[in-house]
Amino acid sequence: MTNPASQHDINSPGNLARRRHGQSVLSEIDGQQGEAVIDSLADINPALAHHVAAFAFGDIYDRPGLDARSRQLVTLGVLTALGGCQPQLRVHLGAALNVGISREEITEALLHAAVYCGFPRALNATFTAREVFTERDDPPAS
Amino acid sequence: MTNPASQHDINSPGNLARRRHGQSVLSEIDGQQGEAVIDSLADINPALAHHVAAFAFGDIYDRPGLDARSRQLVTLGVLTALGGCQPQLRVHLGAALNVGISREEITEALLHAAVYCGFPRALNATFTAREVFTERDDPPAS
Amino acid sequence: MTNPASQHDINSPGNLARRRHGQSVLSEIDGQQGEAVIDSLADINPALAHHVAAFAFGDIYDRPGLDARSRQLVTLGVLTALGGCQPQLRVHLGAALNVGISREEITEALLHAAVYCGFPRALNATFTAREVFTERDDPPAS
Amino acid sequence: MTNPASQHDINSPGNLARRRHGQSVLSEIDGQQGEAVIDSLADINPALAHHVAAFAFGDIYDRPGLDARSRQLVTLGVLTALGGCQPQLRVHLGAALNVGISREEITEALLHAAVYCGFPRALNATFTAREVFTERDDPPAS
Amino acid sequence: MTNPASQHDINSPGNLARRRHGQSVLSEIDGQQGEAVIDSLADINPALAHHVAAFAFGDIYDRPGLDARSRQLVTLGVLTALGGCQPQLRVHLGAALNVGISREEITEALLHAAVYCGFPRALNATFTAREVFTERDDPPAS
C-alpha cells in the first residue's frame, strides 16, 4: 500500500478492508438507512461513497477515546449549527436514538443548541427530529 | 411579573433571581473566567449580559433532561462548526474540562467534528484547545 | 422564583406570565401564523415552544430601545445571511409587512444584503418573499 | 452617467448596455436556464434581476484574468461550502458542464470539497449534481 | 459602453463615474475610514477596490427605496450572522452611528440578533462595537 496508485484504488485490499469495516460500523449504528446513503452514491460518486464509509465511519467513528453517545452529541451540534443538512441530520438522529440517546435528551440538546446557534437552526433541527420520531412510531411499509 | 414593563426591567425581582441563578451556574462550571465575560459586558450592553446569565445559563443550562457533559459536547460541536467563536470556545473548553470531559475526549471530539464541518474548522478549534490546555498547566500569574 | 426548580418549570407562575406576554407579542406581529409555529412545537419540544414565546418574543422582541421596524430589518439581515431558514423567514417577512415595511423596502433590503452575503442567499430570500407576497394577495382558503 | 439618478435607473443607456452584455454572457454559459432565473425575478425584484445580469455576469464573469473553467471551480467551492443554495448550484453545475468541466471532474471536486467543508455539504452538492446530470441525459419534455 | 472591453476597463469613463459616485457615498457615510479600505486594496486587488466603490456603494447603497438607517440595520444583521467580519463590522458600525443610529439602538440590535444567530455571534459583534465606541470617545492621535 506504499504507492499512491494503490492508495487511490478504492478497491485495493487495504481500502476494501477499511470500507468494509466502515460499512459494518454504519450498519450497526444506523441499520438500513445508513447503507442506503452509501448505495445511493454508487452511481454518481463511488469515491465519495468509499470515503464516507472507509474514512468517516471506518477510520474515525469507532476510534477508541470517545464513546458513540458522545460522538452523536457532537454531531448533532455540528449539523444543527450548519443548517441545511436535513438528510444527514435524519441519519444521525436515527443513530443517536440507536446508541441510547433518548428523545427527551435529543430535544433538550436542540433547545440547548438554540443558545449558541440561534432559534431558527434549532427549530429546523427539531422539525427534522419530529419526522424521525414519527417514522419510528409508524414505520413506512416496505 | 405580568406586565411587560417589569418583564423588561432586568433588575425586577423576577429577573434578578433568574440572573443570580444563572451567574451561580456559570461560576460553578467556569469559575472566574465565565464571570469575567459577564462583567466585561456590563458597560457596553448590560441587557446582553443579563440575558447570557439569566437565559443561557439560568433558564437553559442546568435544566433537567440533559447532563452537563452532554451539553458541553453539543456546545463544542456548535462552536466548532460556526467558526470564529474563539472567546466562547475558550469558555466552553474550560467548562468541558470542569464537567469531567478529558483532554483526550475533547481532541477526539474535534477530530470527529472534522468529518462533518471540515478540517479547517476542526484545526482552528484544536489550536484554541491547545491554548486552554496550556493555560491550565501553567496558569498566568494573577 | 428564586429556586432553579421553579425557574425550569415552564408552567410556574413567573414563566407562564413571560410566555403569555410573548404569545401576545407574537400574535400582534404575526397573527395566526406565529401562533401556529408555537402550537406545532407543543408535542415535540414544549420547552423550545416556551422559550421561543417567553424569551424570544416576551423578553426580547418588545424591549424598549429599538422599534419593531428596526428589529425586523435586523432579523431579515440575519435570516438572509444564515440561509436555509425559509420557515422562519416566512414568519418574519410577514411580520415585516405587518409592522409597516413595504414590499418595495423588503426587496430593496434583500438586494442590499446581496452585497454582504452574496447573490445566492439574496435570491433565495427573494424567492421566499415572493411566496409570502403571493399568499397575501391570494390567501389560501381556510 | 455621472449623476446618481441615472446610475440608479436600471434602464439608463449605460445600465441597459451592462445588463445586455451580462444577459448574453449568461445565455452563453447557461442557455435557457440562466435566462429563466433572470426572468423569474422580473416581477418581484427587477433591480435584483438587473444586478445579477449587469454586475454578476456582465461586470465580473467574463473579465479577463481568469478563464471560465477556473471561475466555475471557484463557484462550485463557494456554493458547496455555503450550503442551502441548490437553485444556484443547479445553474452553476450546468455552467460547469457547458464550459467543459467533465462530470468526473465535478464529482471529484465535490469529494475534494468534503475535506474542507465536511461531508454533509459535499453530499448535498453531489445529490444536486445527480439531478443535473440526470436531466442532461433525459431532458424534460418542453 | 456597449462592448465588454470597456465594461471591464475599470477606468473607462462610465466605470470611473460609477466609482467616483460610490467613493463620494462611502466618504459621506464613513469618512476617512471607508476611503482607507478602498485605498488599502489599490495595490493588491484594484478591481475589487473598484467594485466595492462602484457597485456596493455607487450602484446599491444610495438607491432610492430604502433609507440609510434601514440599510445599516440590515447590514448589521448580515455581518453579525456571518461572523468573522470584524473589519467590515467596524466600518458599518461607524456608518450606523453616522446615519443616526444611536449606541443604545446598536447594542439593542445585537441583543436582538442573538435570538436568531445565537449568543456567540452577538457577543463578538458587541466586542467590536465596544472598540468602535471607545475609539469615538477617544480617537487615536493622527
Next chain:
Amino acid sequence: MTNPASQHDINSPGNLARRRHGQSVLSEIDGQQGEAVIDSLADINPALAHHVAAFAFGDIYDRPGLDARSRQLVTLGVLTALGGCQPQLRVHLGAALNVGISREEITEALLHAAVYCGFPRALNATFTAREVFTERDDPPAS
C-alpha cells in the same frame, strides 16, 4: 489491516504508508509551511495530524481525476466562503502559487467569489492573500 484495532492504530504499517504519502504530497505543494502545520499538531492531537496528512493529502489531494490547479481553485472558493480560516487560507494560497496559479488569477478568483459569498468574505481573503504575497517577496529571515 482488516481488524479495527490496526485500522485505528495510526502507526500501523498501512496507516504509516498512507501518512507518509500524504506528507510527501503536502511537502511538494507547500514546502516547509505545510509540514509545520502537521508538526504543530503532534503534541495536542496526533490523530488529527495523522488524518490531515493520511486522508486529506494522501487519500484525496493527488487522486487522479482533477488536477492540482483545479483543486486549489475549489479550495480557495470553500475557504473564502467559510470565513475565519486564515491559517488554512495562508497554506492554500501558498499552494495555489506553487501549482502555478498566478497572483492575478488569485485576486481575480477572490473578486469572483464576492458575487457568491459577499464582499466581506472576499475582502478578508484578499487581506490574507496580501500577507502571503508580501511574505513571498520578502521572506522572513529563518
